[in-house]
Amino acid sequence: MKEIIAVVRMNMMNRTKQALTDAGVDAFFANEAQGRGKGLVDSKVLEGAGAGYEEAVELLGERGKLYSKRIVTAVVPTEDVDDVVKAIVAANKTGKPGDGKIFVVPVGDAVRVRTGETGAASIV
Template identity: 45%
Template structure:
């Protein structure tokens, strides 16, 4: 089993959930997170991508003078545990939905899962997933 952690844009979460469900991957956890990558943040690009959302920068001049390039950006983390043979399909699905060609499209991490337990029944391993 593998855990797939994907950090994606806020405005891509519904498309990502739908695409994963269409592929048969309904089980996931979504968490609101904030973070940043290595490069300087282009706030104008963020404003354009958040069209119609509440997170548009209110006072760009003040923000730039205090925290230019260091502000944390709101993202979503999608977490799913899948069988080893499904990793490629899940990763490709997430990448296809979230790729815009711009910095900030996200990151996907794949981690090994040693074991899993279902609390209600006590099942373990693949049966618990």
């Protein structure tokens, strides 16, 4: 089993939900989040702002702000990971900065509380 954590644009959530459903993933979580990618901030300017240089703080302007995102999380069988990741990428790729990020993390075990099922049986 693997956990897929996808950070996507807010306006791409409907496309992402549809892509997950089409890939056979009906159970997932979606949470609101705020963040930014490293490409949107010049690290030298950020260091200067941290050191208290007003010029650096002014240069940050809009580049220092956090952007609204959604974090979508799903646990899927290991053999389905590639298909699910491809579906999320296809639904969210615009070719512009801010398209998102996908993390794939191993899951040691899972338990369905209602039935007590464990492992793969608990996620299907």
